[in-house]
Amino acid sequence: MNRRRFLGLGASVFGAGALAAVAVPSAARLLAEGRPGRLLSSELDLPPAFQVPLPVPPVLEPYSSDETADYYEIVEQVAKLEILPGVRTEAWTYGGSYPGPTVVARSGRAAVVKHRNLLPVPTVVHLHGGHTPADSDGYPVDLLLPVGSTGGGDMAGMPGMPGMAHRAAGRSVTGERTHTYPGRQRAATLWYHDHRMGFTGPGVWRGLAGFHLVHDDEEAALPLPYGDRDLPLMLADRSFAADGSFRYPATDPTLAAPGVTDDYANGVLGDVILVNGAPWPRLDVDWARYRLRLLNASNARAYRLELDPQPSGGDALVQIGSDGGLLEAPVTHDALEIAPAERFDVVVDFSRYEPGTSVRLLNRFGSDRTAEVMRFDVSSRRVTDDATVPEELSTIERLDPDAAVTTRQFAFRRSRGDGWTINGRPYEPGHDIARPALGRTELWRFSSDLHHPVHVHLNQFQVLTRDGRAPGPYDAGWKDTVDLRPAEVVEVLVRFTDYAGTYMLHCHNLEHEDMAMMADFVVE
Template sequence: MNRRRFLGIGASVLGAGALVAVAVPSAARLFAEGRPGRLLSSELDLPEAFRVPLPVPVVLKPVRTEGTTDYYEITQQVAKLEILPGVRTEAWTYGGSFPGPTVVTRSGRTTVVKHRNELPVPSVTHLHGGHTPADSDGYPVDLLLPVGSSADAAQGAAGKAGPAGMPGMAGMPGMHHAAGRDIVGERSYTYPGRQRAATLWYHDHRMGFTGPGVWRGLAGFHLVQDDEEGALPLPRGERDLPLMIADRSFAADGSFSYPSSDPALGEPGVTAAYANGVLGDVILVNGAPWPRLDVDRLRYRLRLLNASNARLYRLELDPQPAGGDALVQIGSDGGLLASPVAHDGIEIAPAERFDVVVDFSRYEPGTRVRLVNRFGTGRTAEVMCFDVSAKQVTDDSSVPDKLATVEELSSSAVVTTRDFTFRRSRTDGWIINGERYQPGQSIATPALGTVERWRFSSDLHHPVHVHLDHFQVIGRNGKDPGPYDAGWKDTVDLRPAEAVEVLVRFTDYAGAYMLHCHNLEHEDMAMMADFTVQ
């Protein structure tokens, strides 16, 4: 870490004296602390690894299609699921499963998804990575109340929607920033499909309760396809696998264990010991603990999603194939890269996606290939395994040297530069630019059609997510982007005492959107901010 460059980038954000106080004396502690979160141990015996077959989420079928629009319906409901073998766990689900059903859409076609809330709590659905009008983006106080809720229940839910410890939340200006945005029972979200092929996901985004909502099961894949990607000879069909990686912990009765400050979830937040993030001791892939998959000696496309609340992973294959470069990255949050990038391992923060191709023909028949987490210890160092078959097969797939046309944003087009500091305050908790989140209060007002440079700086670790438009990382700490920053991104891994610069172009839709930390415990405790596109 070059402290001088970091101070030069960040001094205009906090003031030189303030930044020195945060970054310099405590730098050794920050880097030693490294990854966020505190482990929450399960209270029951955990199963052996690599016993459960990998499940693949079902693909949701449209209920009808009209012209250029496809219509889907999802019921949010409580379900009893067998996540750990022989144990029943009550989950909050999309459509009765965890993960929820995968929605597959086509670029250029409008998708309308109607959600019906049969949960015991309000919800908000955000299409993460979606290029979406503001009224369908999943603004955190646009509540979908449970079926049968009354007006009094709506007011009560709004009053308890705020981050923990924020006084007077119910009466804040902007709490209901637009009339009629709270709806009872059912709500339709419209996604116009004006974006390229990409691996997206949808999840609960209710203010103050995103952490427990996602932890209990409210997450699913949303895949966008287009002609450019479809023309490539990439692995497809059963060899195109979405993999949702998430850590969880379980109570003695098999229920999800989560350290809410109010176990009844009447008030938001977690207990003080878990304020920097909740880490589970069970690694789930597509809702199964440490699963296994039989693979042929062919190429497979793995759509890797970190759906954990706070856990970071460094994913590697063990053993590595001869010559290394086991994970060939073809895509990022916002779709295909211009050209493939080979890695021995990939560091993936909460909410990030990496599309990679693995060629299992590089292994001898009968090899067990483990997907491991080098940032984990004990059981959390294992993720899943692939058992390579001896069957003779012919591979009709390949990874071309050129994947897609990716426009590079130019710094010469920048109309303004904005600084955003993510840090923890001794008095106000997790804050952006010195302020706790206030719905309806924008800290930036970019204009439609313009390109801006946004500079993020941190004290501890914060995966930063920007709604509406993807961005391109142009530098870290005054140097080049990191090895995992390629392509269009919507979430960037901001490490302790780090400064990252991105370019973002605001297109198509005006209105109120968000940027926030995607450590869900940080998010629930006020590390969010509004920006309004005009």
């Protein structure tokens, strides 16, 4: 793939806070909107909203357990799914479903997950938000080749991706790979997804994503909603071809080479909003509080979520957790902005509505069909609800900026001739951009040209400033993904613990990621 050709956004690059020349109008439009992506329309009639019941991903049961660990197996396989009513869609799946089965783990116990690949392509599994040894983190060239593969060959080759074949040659396995997640982290809403170099976008788009929930004693002691009133909600947009298949603008429809066509190099937006794999679903809810674990699993779409109607008095969404688990105290929102890969745990009190009310979850960043997400239908029957949201949720250690041993700069830019880059370099496996020491606090400064949700592997971080001011309304708690808006500088404090090795820093706009907006860092 020729990087000098792939990006049709022109030569817009920010430097010292100023915008350089813009070569094509589409770049100016994207900057004005402040949000990425281009809409890819479906080729078949779309169903009406709020007809399909909300599915809840099945919980994966361990096939074995011992004193310290639970053992799971997930088969990666092709499946024909009814995503749109009456239409069969071929998906790449974990365990035959989309989303894949939910792994429910306990802090302090290891979750050992064996993946078996029956797909026609290699995969890489990354536990997003996982505090994980490097050999189980899902480094993008740690390929799991399909069962029956005779070796790396053209499966591992990726034209135009420097260093791929060389690095993958000694790291690929065939058929099965086991990931060990020690569980040395607090309760949090995590997720797992494909992370193959150059092909994360089409892999996730076709269905390779699932929840991984970590529980602990601190969270269990709180009177938060639980059981059927604790709902994981995976938000994703997709487009469909006339035959019902997923429509995706790959440069090479066979996916032998990475990349999307020029018009979609700033991200692919679908015109169907899925929640847990269902289009614009509906859910009957009790006249009670619910915990909604919101995950943006879209390739590039950002959402501004809002309930309609708002309850009397506002503050409809009570945030109790972020990427890395519980906040110190709840934060109330009338609307919630969520970038790709971010998670927000919120409590919604449906008893604030009149029984029988239908409450829509809207996307204020969307238009037409993408402006609606799902609907909650509040029961006319009053029920007992013993859940509450305490004023104090958790104690969080605050990282001290005065303790930072170094400050590192990471510029997320479209570079002239090289496409999406970090510090002017497209990704090359094995070339590290930083070498932080275990246990030492560092200040990392992210700067942007366009819109980039920045994800850091291994440890969560704390947002210190946005453009020299206080963190934004959605920056509270421990984060592993931060929404970096156009021409913005965000400073975070990070401290890596427990595991040395090579990890990743990258944009989680999956089209940016696939076209080289990634970097290695080595924890020593």
